[in-house]
Amino acid sequence: MEKYNPQAIEKKWQAVWNAPDYYRTTEDDSRPKYYALEMFPYPSGNLHMGHVRNYSIGDVVARYRSMAGYNVLHPMGFDAFGMPAENAAIAHGVKPGNWTFANIRNMTAQQKAMGLAYDWSREVETCRADYYRWTQWLFELFYKRGLAYKKEAAVNWCDKCGTVLANEQVIDGKCWRCDSEVHKKNLAQWFFKITAYADELLADLDKLTGWPARVKTMQENWIGRSEGLEITLDAPELGEKISVYTTRPDTSFGITFLALAPEHPLVEKILARSPKADELKKFVDKARAHSDIERTSSESEKEGIFTGFYCVNPFNGNKVQIWITNYVVFEYGTGAVMGVPSGDQRDWMFAKKYGLDIILTLQPKGTELKLEEMDAAYVEHAGVLVNSGKFTGMDFDAGFKAIMDEAEAQGFGKRKVNYRLRDWLISRQRYWGAPIPVIYCDKCGEVLVPEEQLPVHLPDDVEFKQGALSPLSTSKHFVECTCPKCGGHAHRETDTMDTFICSSWYYMRYTDPKNDKLPFARDKVNYWSPVDQYIGGIEHAILHLLYSRFFTKVLRDAGMLDYDEPFANLLTQGMVIKDGAKMSKSLGNVVSPEEIIGKYGADTARLFILFAAPVERDLDWSDEGVQGSFRFLNRVWRILNIFADAIKSPDTAQVLTAEETALRRTLHKTIKKVTEDVRDRFAFNTAISALMELVNAMHAFQDKPINPTLARELARDLLLMLAPFVPHISAELWSQFFDGDVHKQAWPTFDAKAVVEDEVEIVVQINGKVRDRINVAVGLSKADLEALAPTLPKVQALTAGKQIVKIIAVPNKLINIVVK
RNA sequence: GCGGUCGUGGCGGAAUAGGCAGACGCGCUGCUUUGAGGGGGCAGUCCUCGUUCGGGGGUAUGAGUUCAAGUCUCAUCGACCGCACCA
Numbered sequence: 007m008e009k010y011n012p013q014a015i016e017k018k019w020q021a022v023w024n025a026p027d028y029y030r031t032t033e034d035d036s037r038p039k040y041y042a043l044e045m046f047p048y049p050s051g052n053l054h055m056g057h058v059r060n061y062s063i064g065d066v067v068a069r070y071r072s073m074a075g076y077n078v079l080h081p082m083g084f085d086a087f088g089m090p091a092e093n094a095a096i097a098h099g100v101k102p103g104n105w106t107f108a109n110i111r112n113m114t115a116q117q118k119a120m121g122l123a124y125d126w127s128r129e130v131e132t133c134r135a136d137y138y139r140w141t142q143w144l145f146e147l148f149y150k151r152g153l154a155y156k157k158e159a160a161v162n163w164c165d166k167c168g169t170v171l172a173n174e175q176v177i178d179g180k181c182w183r184c185d186s187e188v189h190k191k192n193l194a195q196w197f198f199k200i201t202a203y204a205d206e207l208l209a210d211l212d213k214l215t216g217w218p219a220r221v222k223t224m225q226e227n228w229i230g231r232s233e234g235l236e237i238t239l240d241a242p243e244l245g246e247k248i249s250v251y252t253t254r255p256d257t258s259f260g261i262t263f264l265a266l267a268p269e270h271p272l273v274e275k276i277l278a279r280s281p282k283a284d285e286l287k288k289f290v291d292k293a294r295a296h297s298d299i300e301r302t303s304s305e306s307e308k309e310g311i312f313t314g315f316y317c318v319n320p321f322n323g324n325k326v327q328i329w330i331t332n333y334v335v336f337e338y339g340t341g342a343v344m345g346v347p348s349g350d351q352r353d354w355m356f357a358k359k360y361g362l363d364i365i366l367t368l369q370p371k372g373t374e375l376k377l378e379e380m381d382a383a384y385v386e387h388a389g390v391l392v393n394s395g396k397f398t399g400m401d402f403d404a405g406f407k408a409i410m411d412e413a414e415a416q417g418f419g420k421r422k423v424n425y426r427l428r429d430w431l432i433s434r435q436r437y438w439g440a441p442i443p444v445i446y447c448d449k450c451g452e453v454l455v456p457e458e459q460l461p462v463h464l465p466d467d468v469e470f471k472q473g474a475l476s477p478l479s480t481s482k483h484f485v486e487c488t489c490p491k492c493g494g495h496a497h498r499e500t501d502t503m504d505t506f507i508c509s510s511w512y513y514m515r516y517t518d519p520k521n522d523k524l525p526f527a528r529d530k531v532n533y534w535s536p537v538d539q540y541i542g543g544i545e546h547a548i549l550h551l552l553y554s555r556f557f558t559k560v561l562r563d564a565g566m567l568d569y570d571e572p573f574a575n576l577l578t579q580g581m582v583i584k585d586g587a588k589m590s591k592s593l594g595n596v597v598s599p600e601e602i603i604g605k606y607g608a609d610t611a612r613l614f615i616l617f618a619a620p621v622e623r624d625l626d627w628s629d630e631g632v633q634g635s636f637r638f639l640n641r642v643w644r645i646l647n648i649f650a651d652a653i654k655s656p657d658t659a660q661v662l663t664a665e666e667t668a669l670r671r672t673l674h675k676t677i678k679k680v681t682e683d684v685r686d687r688f689a690f691n692t693a694i695s696a697l698m699e700l701v702n703a704m705h706a707f708q709d710k711p712i713n714p715t716l717a718r719e720l721a722r723d724l725l726l727m728l729a730p731f732v733p734h735i736s737a738e739l740w741s742q743f744f745d746g747d748v749h750k751q752a753w754p755t756f757d758a759k760a761v762v763e764d765e766v767e768i769v770v771q772i773n774g775k776v777r778d779r780i781n782v783a784v785g786l787s788k789a790d791l792e793a794l795a796p797t798l799p800k801v802q803a804l805t806a807g808k809q810i811v812k813i814i815a816v817p818n819k820l821i822n823i824v825v826k
Numbered sequence: 827g828c829g830g831u832c833g834u835g836g837c838g839g840a841a842u843a844g845g846c847a848g849a850c851g852c853g854c855u856g857c858u859u860u861g862a863g864g865g866g867g868c869a870g871u872c873c874u875c876g877u878u879c880g881g882g883g884g885u886a887u888g889a890g891u892u893c894a895a896g897u898c899u900c901a902u903c904g905a906c907c908g909c910a911c912c913a
Contacts, residue, residue, distance in 0.1 A: 220908080223830060227909050234913085252913060265913085308911070331911095338912045345913090351827090352911060426912055547908080617851070618838060624906095626838060630852050633864075638851085644866085682842080692840065695850035702850090708867085769846050774894050776846055814893050820845055824893050 010643040012607025016734040020118055029125045031079050033533045040076035041534050042068040043513055043573075045542030045550070046083045046130070049109035050090060053116045055582040055589055055615070055627065056543065058599045062612045063579060063621055063690070064541050065122045069730035070684050072123070073753040079534050080123055081516040083130030084110050087138075087505045089167055089183060092438045092477075095470045102438040106133055116600065120608045121733045123749070128519045132508035137515065138440035139461035140525035141508050144557075145443060146454050147564055153199040154432075156452065160269075161431055163191035168475070169435040170195060172504060173428050174228070174549045182549075196442060196501065197429040200556050204229055204425045207555055216575030218622070221547045228548050230426025235410050237344065237419045239264065241317040241328065244279065246272060248317055248328075251339035251424060255413065256406040257349035259394040260367035261319045262357065263327045265310065265343045267336035268293040276313045276328070286311060286330065293332040308333045308356050320418040321409070322395055327362070339424055347383060354383035367394050368402065430553070432504045437468055437477035439502030447489035447496040456490050462498070476500040509550055510557040513537055513572065524566075531567045540573040547578070577688060580624040582615075589627070597627055609732035610636040616690040616731060638698060639735055642728070645704050646739055652717035653743050666713050669703055670760055673720055676700045677756035680727050690731070697727060718743075723754040769820040770795065772804055784818060791815035795823055 022028065033039075044064035047057055068080035084106075091102035110131060117124070130137060148154040162171040164181040170193060175182040200207075208229045211222045234253035241248055248264060266273060268290045277283045277290070289311040310331035317326050326344075333352065334343050347357035347364040357364055369375040370389045391397050391405040400408060413419025433442065441462045443455040455462055465484040468477045478484055478500035489496040511525065517534040518526035542550075551573070558572040581588050584595040602611045614635035619625040646653070662670065676696050683693035704720060721743055729736040729748045740748035763784055768791070770778040778800040782791070792813045795801060805825050812824040 220830065224908055227829070230909085230912065232912075250913080254913075333911045333913095335912060343913045350913065352913075424912075426909095544907085620839080623839095628838070628852070631838070634851055640866090687842070689842080691838095692842090692850080695840075698850055705867085767846090771845085771894075774845095774892095779846080812893060814845095816845060820894090822845080822893050 010640050015738045016607050019734045019737045020121060029123050030127055031125045035077040037075055037077040039534060040071040041079045041537045042539050043537045046085050048088055049084045049086055049106055049113055051109045053113055053599050059579055059582055059615050061122050062615050066730040067539050069123050081128040082124040085509050086131045086133035087439045087508055092436055119603055128516050130512050130515050130519055135461045141440040142443040142460050156194055156196050158194045160190045160192050161195055162188045164188050170431055172431045195431055195433040198432050200430045201427055203556055203559050204427050206559055210570055213571055218578055224547045225552055232424050235413055235419050236422045239317040243315050248342055249340040250342045250344040252344055254349055255409045257346040257367045258321050258409055260346040260348050260365040261326050261344045262363040263329050263345035264317055265329050265331040265334050265345050267334040267341040269336040270341045273330060280314055349383055351383045365393055432507060433501040434504055435476040436502055439505055441502050442499040444499040445487055445496045447494060449494050450489055450491045453491050506553050510553045536569055536572050536574045539575045541577045544578040579621050582627055583624045584627040606636045609639055609735050613732050617694040620691055621688050641701055646721055648708050649717045652712050652714045653721050655714035657715045662713055666716055670716055672700055672703045673723060674756040674760040677723060677754050726751055726754045766818050771822040777804055788815045788817055791821050795821045
C-alpha cells in the first residue's frame with residue numbers, strides 16, 4: 007500500500023485544475039445559476055489563516071453547488087489600491103504598482119496551492135487601468151445624477167495616513183487603519199450623497215432574509231433614522247429665528263433653555279453683540295478645541311454658558327434662555343437643541359447644574375409627579391400631558407400627534423425625518439487610488455473629464471513623502487491640462503478616490519470582466535446577480551456592505567441593472583484565534599498557512615479549519631487538532647486501500663449480511679445529513695463529523711470480507727462527499743477506482759429505502775426519567791405504544807403499588823409514564 | 827446607558843420542531859501490533875456512590891411553564907460584539 011503523500015497528490019491535481027478552461031464559467035448554460043463569492047483580499051503579501059478560512063468555506067459552497075447541478079460563478083480578484091503600497095514606496099522607494107503586483111503574484115500562488123476552484127479568467131485587479139477606468143466612469147455617473155459633489159466641511163483627518171476619512175472609517179475617534187487619533191480639519195472635499203438613499207437602505211434591510219440579524223441591526227443603527235418635529239423659535243433681540251429638532255414634541259411646553267453647538271452660525275452673531283463676549287469666546291474656543299473623542303463621549307461633563315439672550319417658546323410664549331454648550335453635535339439636526347429638563351436626562355442634569363427652571367409636561371397615568379421629589383427626568387414614552395395648555399390631559403400618543411399638528415398649522419413647526427448617516431466622503435489625499443476624473447478650469451470651473459478620455463491614468467513622476475498632501479500634485483505633467491469645454495488653462499483634481507469605491511462594484515465586474523464598452527453588460531450582471539452566497543468577515547458589516555448596497559441602488563436607478571440588493575445571502579465567518587487572541591505579529595501567535603500546507607498539505611489545512619468550529623464562530627487554532635485532521639485523511643486513504651480489491655471485484659449475487667445492511671444504512675444516513683448540513687446550514691463541522699463516523703463504521707470491515715457492490719458504493723459516495731472539503735485526496739482516490747473526474751460528478755442522493763430501519767429503539771421514561779429502552783417496529787402507533795408500556799416487566803416492577811396517571815407516547819421516540 | 831449575541835466535560839464543540847445531554851475530534855488512560863522520524867489498531871474517558879448489574883446528580887445561578895427544558899418565560903450573574911451626549 008502506498009503511503010498518503012499529500013505534497014505529490016496536490017501538485018498533480020493542481021496542475022490539472024490550472025488548465026485554462028477547467029473552471030471557466032459561461033452564461034450559456036441550462037442549469038440554474040449560482041454565484042458564490044468571498045470578499046476579495048487586499049494584496050498585503052501573504053495569505054493569513056483568516057483568508058484560508060474564508061476561501062475554504064467559499065470553496066465548499068462553490069464545489070458543492072457545482073456537483074448539485076448549478077452553473078456556478080466563483081471568481082477571485084484583488085482590492086489592490088490602498089495605503090500599504092504607498093507606505094512601501096515611502097519606506098523603500100519601491101513603486102506602489104511593482105510592490106502590489108509582486109504581492110498579487112505571491113498570493114495567487116498561495117491560493118492555487120489551496121486547491122480553490124476559481125475561474126481565474128475573470129480575475130479583477132482594481133489598480134489596473136482597465137478596471138479603474140470604470141471606477142472613474144461610475145464616479146461620473148454619480149456626478150451626473152447629482153450624487154457626487156464637492157463641499158468645504160470639517161472633515162476627519164488622520165495625520166499618520168495623511169488623508170481624510172469617511173465617518174464609517176473612524177472607529178471610536180480613531181483611524182480604522184492605523185488606530186491613530188483623528189481630528190477635524192476644514193477642507194473642500196468630494197462626497198457621495200448616500201443620504202439620498204438612507205430611507206431605502208433602511209427599508210430594504212427587511213428584504214435581506216439571508217443576512218445575519220446582527221449585521222442588519224448594525225446597519226440600522228448606523229443609518230439611525232428618527233422621526234420628529236423641527237420647531238422655529240424667535241429670538242427678537244438678535245433679530246433671528248432658531249430652529250431645533252426634537253423627537254419629543256410632546257414635551258414642547260417644558261422648554262426652559264436652548265442649547266447651541268459651539269459651531270452654530272448664530273454664535274458669531276451673539277459674540278458680536280454680547281457685552282460679555284470675551285467670556286463667551288473663551289468658552290467657545292475651549293469647546294471647539296476638544297477632540298472628537300472627548301466630545302462624543304457620554305461620560306464627558308456637560309458644560310455650557312448663558313449668552314444673556316433669549317428666544318420665545320412659540321407654544322406658550324415663555325422666555326427661553328439661549329446657552330452655548332459643549333455637548334450639542336453641530337452636524338446632526340440643526341445644531342441647536344431645545345432643553346426640556348423634565349423629559350430628558352441630559353437636560354435634567356444640565357438644568358440642575360446651572361439652576362435652570364424645570365417644567366413638568368408628562369407624568370405616568372394615575373400618578374402625580376412632584377418636581378421636588380424627582381431625582382431624574384421622566385423619560386417614558388407614555389403617560390398624560392400636564393402644564394401643556396390645551397393639550398393638558400391628553401395621553402402621550404394623542405398629545406404627541408396633536409402638538410405636531412398644532413405646530414404645522416401655526417407655521418412654526420414641521421414634521422421631519424433625520425438620519426445619523428452622513429454623506430460619504432470619498433476624496434483621499436493619496437497616490438495609490440483611482441484619480442478623481444475632474445478638471446478645474448479657470449473659466450468654466452468644475453468639469454468632468456470626457457468619457458472617451460477615461461481613464462485618467464496615474465502618473466509615474468510623483469514624489470512620495472510621509473504626510474505630504476496629495477502626491478499627484480507633485481506631478482507637473484498630471485496637474486496641468488486644458489479645459490475639455492473651452493480649451494483654456496485648467497488643472498486636474500489631485501485627490502484619488504476612497505478604495506471602498508473600487509470594492510463597491512467589483513462583484514458586478516466579475517460578471518463581465520473584459521467589457522471595454524461599459525463597466526458590465528446589463529444582461530450579464532442580471533444573469534448572475536444577486537450574489538447567492540457572500541462570505542466574509544463581520545468587520546465589513548457597515549463599511550463595504552453598506553456602500554455596495556448604495557451602489558447597487560444607484561446603478562439600478564441609472565438603468566444598468568434590475569435588482570435591488572447585491573447580496574442575497576451573507577455569511578459572516580468568525581476570526582481565527584490562537585491562545586485566546588486574534589493571530590497577530592505583535593503577539594507572536596501567527597501560524598502561517600504556507601507552513602501548514604507544506605507540512606500536512608492543503609487538504610488537511612482545509613479540513614481542520616472547517617471542522618474545528620462552526621463557520622460563524624471564532625475558531626481556536628490547535629496544532630493537535632490539525633494532526634487529527636491529517637490522521638483522518640490517512641484513515642480514509644487506508645480503508646479505501648484495504649477495500650481496493652473488493653471495489654475492483656465484479657458484483658456478486660450474494661445478499662448483504664445484516665452487518666453490511668447496517669453499514670449501508672449508515673452510508674445513506676450520512677448522505678442525507680451531509681447534504682442537509684452543507685446545503686441548508688453551512689454546518690461543515692457536523693458534516694465532517696458525520697463523514698468521520700462513516701469512516702469509523704467502515705473500519706469495522708477492515709479485517710473481514712465486504713460485498714463488492716457495497717464496497718464500491720461506499721467508496722464512490724464517500725469520495726463524492728469529501729470532494730468539496732478535501733478536493734485533492736478525493737480526486738486522487740477517485741482516479742484509482744473510478745472513471746472521470748470526481749469534481750464533475752453529480753452529488754450523491756440518499757436511498758430513502760436504505761435509511762429506513764425495521765426496528766427503532768424507544769426510550770421508556772417514568773416521570774421523565776429514562777428507565778428502559780425497548781425495540782419496536784418502526785412506526786408503531788401512539789395507541790399501540792400506550793398499550794404496550796404498562797406490560798413491560800421493568801415498568802411493572804417500578805410502578806408496582808403506584809397509580810399510572812397518564813401515558814404519553816411519541817412514535818419512534820419515547821414513552822413517558824406519569825405515576826403517583 | 828441603548829441594542830444584540832452567548833454561557834454545555836480537561837479543551838474545540840454536538841444535540842436541526844420541547845423528547846436518550848456530551849456526537850465527532852483533541853487530550854488523557856489501558857491493551858495490542860518488531861511500528862522503531864510526532865506510526866497503526868482496539869477499548870475506556872461528565873461527576874459521584876456501589877464489584878459487574880445498578881442508583882443519585884449534572885448544561886452559569888434562582889424561579890416558572892410542561893408528562894418532558896441545554897432548548898420556552900422571567901429575574902440575577904458573567905462574557906463578547908455593535909452603537910453611544912443624535913436631542
